[in-house]
Amino acid sequence: MTEESTHDGDDEPALETDGSGDAGSDSVVRRDRFSGGPARSFLSSLAADRRIFEADLEVDRAHVVMLAEQGIIDAETAGEVLTALDTIEVDGHENLPDGEDVHEAIETAVIERIGDDGGKMHTARSRNDEVATCIRYRLREDILEAIETTLALREALLEVADSHTETVMPGYTHLQPAQPITVAHWALSYEGAVRRDTARLLAAYDRINESPLGGAAFAGTTFDIDRERTAELLGFDSVVENSMDASSSRDFLLETTQALSTHATTLSGIAEDVIIFANRGFVDLNDNYASTSSIMPQKKNPDTLELVRAVAGDAAGSVQGLTTTLKGLPRAYNRDLQRATTHAWDIVDAVTDASEVAAGAVATADWNEEALAAEAGEGFSTATGVADLLAANGLPFRTAHEMVAVAAENGADYDALEAAAQDVLGDSLESFVDPAAVEDALDPVESVASRDSQGGPAPDAVADQLESGRDALAADEAMLEETAGALEDTHEALRSEVTEYV
Numbered sequence: 001m002t003e004e005s006t007h008d009g010d011d012e013p014a015l016e017t018d019g020s021g022d023a024g025s026d027s028v029v030r031r032d033r034f035s036g037g038p039a040r041s042f043l044s045s046l047a048a049d050r051r052i053f054e055a056d057l058e059v060d061r062a063h064v065v066m067l068a069e070q071g072i073i074d075a076e077t078a079g080e081v082l083t084a085l086d087t088i089e090v091d092g093h094e095n096l097p098d099g100e101d102v103h104e105a106i107e108t109a110v111i112e113r114i115g116d117d118g119g120k121m122h123t124a125r126s127r128n129d130e131v132a133t134c135i136r137y138r139l140r141e142d143i144l145e146a147i148e149t150t151l152a153l154r155e156a157l158l159e160v161a162d163s164h165t166e167t168v169m170p171g172y173t174h175l176q177p178a179q180p181i182t183v184a185h186w187a188l189s190y191e192g193a194v195r196r197d198t199a200r201l202l203a204a205y206d207r208i209n210e211s212p213l214g215g216a217a218f219a220g221t222t223f224d225i226d227r228e229r230t231a232e233l234l235g236f237d238s239v240v241e242n243s244m245d246a247s248s249s250r251d252f253l254l255e256t257t258q259a260l261s262t263h264a265t266t267l268s269g270i271a272e273d274v275i276i277f278a279n280r281g282f283v284d285l286n287d288n289y290a291s292t293s294s295i296m297p298q299k300k301n302p303d304t305l306e307l308v309r310a311v312a313g314d315a316a317g318s319v320q321g322l323t324t325t326l327k328g329l330p331r332a333y334n335r336d337l338q339r340a341t342t343h344a345w346d347i348v349d350a351v352t353d354a355s356e357v358a359a360g361a362v363a364t365a366d367w368n369e370e371a372l373a374a375e376a377g378e379g380f381s382t383a384t385g386v387a388d389l390l391a392a393n394g395l396p397f398r399t400a401h402e403m404v405a406v407a408a409e410n411g412a413d414y415d416a417l418e419a420a421a422q423d424v425l426g427d428s429l430e431s432f433v434d435p436a437a438v439e440d441a442l443d444p445v446e447s448v449a450s451r452d453s454q455g456g457p458a459p460d461a462v463a464d465q466l467e468s469g470r471d472a473l474a475a476d477e478a479m480l481e482e483t484a485g486a487l488e489d490t491h492e493a494l495r496s497e498v499t500e501y502v
Helices: 048-069 075-091 102-114 116-122 127-163 183-208 227-233 243-248 251-279 303-326 337-364 369-376 383-392 397-408 414-425 435-442 444-450 459-499
Strands: 168-173 176-182
Touching: 048 075, 048 102, 048 116, 048 127, 048 227, 048 459, 075 102, 075 116, 102 116, 102 127, 127 183, 127 243, 127 251, 127 337, 127 459, 168 183, 168 369, 168 444, 176 183, 176 444, 183 251, 183 459, 227 459, 251 303, 251 337, 303 337, 369 444, 383 397, 383 435, 397 414, 414 435, 435 444
Parallel strands: none
Antiparallel strands: 168 176
16 A cells, blocks of 8 residues: 555636636636746645545536536436546556646546536535545545454454463563463453444444535535535545534544554564564564565564564554644634544555554464463462462451462472461461362462452453454454445446446
């Protein structure tokens, strides 16, 4: 996917009439007065607008169909414009005439093909509402692709969990051995986080999928347009009602970038954990997700996951950059918005790629069960289980905590606990708890099995989490399929409407 910026056009009230122009002019928008000068290249975004080329053509088609249906332009003119748009699409973005942006270039190309009547395609709209619509049209497709990668990652995490419900491993806090868990419990902790990332992106999609078309420059139009009809033709769920809000707001960009940044942060956590696990010999990355050193032949480096980790910084920077660009902008349209969209394009591409790589790395990694089991009890990680056992047998938890802490200074075995009991409690450990129960509590496998509270690492608790994770994944997959299918149906429906005129 190309990482490119997208231009927002300035408002031009004169072009909200019938929009007829002179095909011989350097610019159908700027005319000779504003067609040159040293700032022209600084203002231009035509090359960067390749990303929304197809979106602009679809927006043009829907607008022209609506204008014809409303009797604002005649059917013959509509047919000529729509035919010209088809030709322009076949020729491609690279063959557009020069222009300040893709919107102007397409309009110029139409006028070059059919004459002044081509300018009627711009009736009752501004580049302000046009570009806002194009951004939303393209961005919603990008977000659906990003959502698809989150689903693939969730599936990979669920598969890992299903395969390792009894694979014990050390769990950490502050990067110190804390309590034994399982690989399944670790994987499901991230599945839940990615599930929420999916939900945030789906919510962002809902607010992207509103049509600003018809807001014109910002003050609406005198023409009898049908905004609901263009929204329908383009597959938007609704319209952004207020015309000023429609043309100038970019909060949907900020929300989307924030949701992507949150997902990138989740990905960074997964990447960091797997990098550490690989360093400790707990997991072996597939060669497709690792590399070697150019000088040290023995090295196997988790390079792809290091880049996944880095994307979180890029995403956070984009949120800050976009927020700063939007902060304090007066209503209605300002050219600053041309720089705003760049952040969303860059990050939706980077995060989508990172999510796909993370899913592949997790799905293909090999877990070293022996090494994990050997380390699961290190650092007296079962200490909390022993303290819980003492508390369950009547000892105040804080007293049990103190006694086990004393034992931890002298070893992680029954003898150390017995000595601590004599020292702290003034009696033998056996007088408080069954020695066999203590031995079980000291065993990482038994410790994990005992932690069967909701959401815990015990196999039965994990089974419930797996079931809820699979159910949620199936529901989101169905929603994604339905949403993507509806967009495809809308595209076909618009094509059918266009054929009525061409």
